[in-house]
Amino acid sequence: MDKLRALQYLVKVADTLSFSRAARAFGVPASSISRRISDLEAELGVALLHRTTRTVRLTELGALYLEQVRAGIARLTDADELVGQRSSTPSGPLRISAMPSYGQLLLMPALQDFADRYPEIVLDVHLSDALVDLGRDQIDIAIRGGRQPQDRIVARKLDPNRFMLAASPRYLAEHGTPQTLDDLQHHRALMYRGPNAVIKWQGLDEDGWREVPVTPAFISNDGAALLAMARQHRGLVLLSEWGLRTALHSGELVPVPLAQPLSVNRGGEAGIYLLYLQTRYQIPKVRVAVEFLLNRLGPGAGEDPPG
Incomplete structure (x- = not known):
């Protein structure tokens, strides 16, 4: 046998x-x-x-x-x-799993350049918020948000994943600009649906963290859809800074600072992590992908060099 x-x-x-x-x-x-x-x-x-x-x-x-x-x-x-x-050009299938919004906005543009540089690597990309087991699910690289993952997985931080409240200038002109957590109950909220439930907004006041009551105007598990609705003046959106960057730069959306902190989690260290198993890092296709993505998406990526 x-x-x-x-x-x-x-x-x-x-x-x-x-x-x-x-x-x-x-x-x-x-x-x-x-x-x-x-x-x-x-x-x-x-x-x-x-x-x-x-x-x-x-x-x-x-x-x-x-x-x-x-x-x-x-x-x-x-x-x-x-x-x-060992002695060949990096090649073969490379399975990558990433959160849908991060994958669409940041990962896919980077992978287009990666594919040009390493044409013999076949990219197999799965966009999902669901948790993955890198070994069992045969995933080479995963990109996920949250706390520092378990010890057996190598976790390289790509972004601190800070959340920001934003809206279009027209929406704020028509509905007013909220100043406090309590003001949010009078506004329309564009909310993200996670794998198991709608992600609630969490605020920090003198009594600690609490769920902030808001009125959902639109719910989606697609960050790009939430951005599109915000651009159409449909409500306030609470997303990661990396997801809002382009809309803020163009002026389509503006930050809405509050007197108290607002997020989707109750404090603590969080971030966007690139995850892989150390044993697979030695494989050329995995190693070049990890280093490429860290250089393209990691801390300081895209910043102008000091002059």
Whole structure:
């Protein structure tokens, strides 16, 4: 029995919860997937999967077993890829996951230049706010906002991700400019929908952080759509400074400073992070992408050099 192949099949079945999807990933019949895993179960003397005519899932022992072998399989795959690319031009598929707004506004323009520089790297870009597991989801690089990620992942900070309240000059002329958190309840709010819920606005006053009651006029999980509505004088928008930069520079939107801090989280260190596994950084395609994106999007990127 080819035990390594059986383990690779087991990992894919566990991740997809489907023999047929695993079979398509490897380009083999589903019966081959099932037979190899059955041989592995026979060798171990335990059932790794619960099978029914409609579903497949790991047994309790199967989950424990997979947890132990997954990291080893990932390291072996990385080692094979590293040796294969050691003496060659960076090439092959590169999977990148990024938040939709950041991806559209900043990442995609940078990747157009990256593709020109490294034409043999095939970019596979997924825009989503959902959390990712770099190893399990086979993502080479992720860009996410929030707190400092877990220790096993290398996290390089791209931006402090400060939030700013903004509106069009016409909207403020027609509806007035809010001065305090309490003033916001009389205004129309353009609000962002996260993976699980609408992101509430949080304000800091003398009693601490609290949710600020506002009246939603438009809700979307697309930052570009929120910007477009703000440009059309439809309400106040609370977005990251990097997302507002172009509209502020053109004068289509202006900052709306308040007497108290306003954000989408209750303080603490936050940021936009470029995430990758240290073991994969040694692979040329991953290394050149990390360094390129840090130079293009990281702190100080785009600033004029001192004269």
